[in-house]
Amino acid sequence: MNEYANRYYVVISAIVFVAIIFIIRLFSIQALDPSYKATAESNSTRVVIEFPTRGLIFTRDSALMVENKSSFDLMVIPENVTAFDTSYFIEILQLDSIQFIKEFIKAKKRSYIPAMVYKEIPDSIITKFQELQWMFPGFYLQTRALRHYPLSSAAHILGYIGEVDKNMIEKDAYYKQGDYIGITGIEKTYEVLLRGKKGRKLYLVDAKNRIRGSYKDGEMDETAISGKNIVLSIDSRLQTFGEQLMANKRGSIVAIEPSTGEILCLISSPAYDPNLLVGKNIASNYTQLRNDEANLLFNRAVMAQYPPGSTFKLVNALIGLQENVITTHSHFTCAGGYNVGSFHLGCHHNGSIEFYYSIQGSCNAYYCHVFDRILRNKEFQTIGESYTEWRNYVMQFGLGKRLGTDLAQELRGYIPEASHFDKYYGKDKWTPLRLISMSIGQGELGFSPLQMVNMTAAIANRGYYYTPHLIKNIEDLDTIPSKFKQKHTIDIDSAYFEEIIKGMEMVMKAGTAANAYVQGLDICGKTGTAENPHGKDHSIFVAFAPKDNPKIAISVYIENAGFGSTFAAPLASLLIEKYLRDSISVPQWETMLLNTSINYKTK
Amino acid sequence: MAKSRNWIANLDWITILIYVLMIxxxxxxxYAAVYTEDQPGLIDFSLRHGKQLIWIMAAILIAFIILLIETKFYYYFAYVFYSIFIIILFVVIFIARDINGANAWLEIGSFRIQPGEFAKFATALAMARLMSTYNFDISDRKDLLKVMVIMFLPVVLIIMQNDLGSALVYFSLLIVLYRYGFPGWILLLGIFFVGLFVASFKISTLTLTFFVIFLASVLSAINFRRVTEVSIALGVFTLVLILSWVMIKLVDIKIELYYLVALSFVFSSIIYGYWIYSKKLGFVLLMLGFVFMSLIFLFSVEYIFNNIMGEHQQNRILVLLGEKDDPKGIEYNVNQSKIAIGSGGLTGKGFLQGTQTKYKFVPEQSTDFIFCTVGEEWGFLGTTSVILLFIALFWRLLVMAERQKTPFSMLYGYGVTGIIFFHFAINIGMTIDLAPVVGIPLPFFSYGGSSLWSFTILLFIFIKLDSSRQNIL
Known part of the structure; x- marks a missing residue:
């Protein structure tokens, strides 16, 4: 055996050889390759997102419009569940047993991860469950904030929030699957302010993904920043009162504070309860709202394109004066209408009509003549040029263009370009007669109620306006976007505004809206009645009050309600009085309006 | 009295010191592996570190008892121990409950021991006893057969318990045969084919083929100082391979690359074979034969595995080789193990600071994967220290074995070294993905009474034998 003594060296070399291989390998994975360190970190850390509370929304009169209400979801950690009386459990929680069992089986697949098995347990059951919770280990309730609208009002203004979609996730890295985002209305416009900023906490987790402590003592954690509360310019009394008055009618009311452009109320009727678009029923309720034939989700105040009717005469009068084609002394003959050759546009006056009376009595023929003069203005070579000049004036009132308010769905309205007529009749081959109905706010014009009230506010201001907006204040910032502080001035002499305002005053005192006169309010208004091919005329009224230092401008549009004086004017008077005096002196108007329900035939 | 003082003075204290350091x-x-922030108690006998403390106490007691027993006892009772353990192993097959897929545990009340662990020292003793008999002759087939039976009987029984890892350990006793004078190349060949078999599941056949060819070439070149001839042979082979590859690309036939390699090899070896035949270079021919056999072996392993075995058998082999397993998968274990060790860096994260260890990312971390804890919390310095500590132990054991006056003690010493080394190599190898996961503990480190006691017995019998080396039996 001793002749093999050298084999000792073979054995010891083999052992050392293996040891060297191990040491080289260990050096490479421990000292050279940094990837294991990174993997170990991601292995053992978990990021938990902290959701900030969404900002609240108040009205200018400090009423809470939007708040957060906690709802309770039933959660389970299947690993911790012991045998329990399933039927009793389902009974006390009033669960849909099939859905519950389906979710529970799904949760069991990853038994140590908390999973939601039932959304939004009704409040009435919460206490009972908490008492009996000891019987069901592994189950617990988790709170989740839902939006709640205590006034059940102003759905079109506020909009709603919902789960963020794929497009948005791709566009903005802030959002992750399952996050909520403002989808329409104020919730959308001021999303970034309202949502705040998500925080995150890094935890150390074990192999079963259970939290074992904070990572690096929390030095990389970020605290969530709550969303900012905002104050809207809405007056809650005006908003809710207006909504009540508009019940069973279609149309829109918008009121503005002329000196600031702040929207005092913005009503689109029919409306819906904003609380419908909250929580687990959002999808089914949304479908129902969308499919309703009254088009409930349509925000008439900013999206509808109504012909302005006779209220538009105010604009034409102003342009006529500014263009020097008429003066306040101009008289035109009304022979029960405007007649050119075989053309006849009806009116109800007889004889020579003077300027102020043309507003007070809303004379169609007078404005046909005015418009005819504007378009035949000698200063311009062609009708195209004079029309374009007129159109530019109109658009200075914010008509036919997007105002840039803080409701994103806002549409621009419609006022045709000269080229539109060129296309029909040939370049400058058209005559004022072809578009004469535009003189009285009919024809190819379509403006939203918001644009109409803005026009009224511009008149009330004697020639300028601020972009109408809903935002009044933002918590901590104490300011609003600067675009809402920018004055838009109209190139019409303010003296001319005074003249037509005199006419508007007469409308209330002895004119077409005399029936809606309220002593001492000093309302200046203008009625309108828009013909429409689908049925009875639309009832229109625009007004502001008081005459000096106006506090409120309003536009009321009620579809198929007949003359402007019948419904729209008393409604405007009610709201103006409510706003200025916080009382109502003619309660019979209120009764009349509340009792009126207009039957809209389904097409 | 004088005699007793004699053996105490002769105890190899360095080995004992290394042993104490290791446990x-x-x-x-x-302690670090079972540690969680919620249970900071240092001594809690319901937890593993507490229990291990009991095992350690008991192990020290066992070591004392072993040292107190007469040396002769181990020589004379070698076969008795062996017989008892063979009977126990046999019985265990039938009465053991299935634990982690193996029926290897003997349960007495709540107490659980693994006879396969203890049978190691008995087998080493029995082998040493047999081979140290006066007229034992390894070249005698009958004697060889006796050794083989003693060595492989436990292997068969343990494989029947479904515990491949523990069974493989017995192959390490081949080192005893080697030291005795058994021809080295046969052992190497055996090791080579076992290695090839295992590797064929981990590495592609193509890579292995190249490896085999390269190995054979290098060996023949070194052995016969025929570098030129071997280079020519490799050159011919490469040329044929490239030519056939180009041809196949030209005719656009889809063929697995390694079939091409095999074909090229056959073709080039015919040319080469003719050339060396004319020059009468016998050994080179032998090397060619070896390469040829290896290739046939590789392809047949693959062929048998894929085409003859059923899915059940395939899975079984894959699980045994650590290629497939359990709910989370062996790959998961090895990955987590590498992550834990790798994240330790140069100096480690510090005692009780390892996140992978604390939060239980590595399964079986206190038993088979205890080396991960060392790697994560003590870093490269820690792992290297542990490896060096083992090297010191092996060096000490071999020095001790070589100074024995009796073949019995010497052969037993080699057996001890072989067994501990095999555990060391496979266990650490599997934690750093160099060896298949076969689930055998790291001696003196891993949690568990059976393994600690069996290694203590194994080691201390040798220390006792060594201490009385002066007294010729």
């Missing part, structure tokens, strides 16, 4: 370090790492 101490082992315990510290077991």
């Amino acid at each position: 101490f370090l082992g315990w510290i790492n077991i």
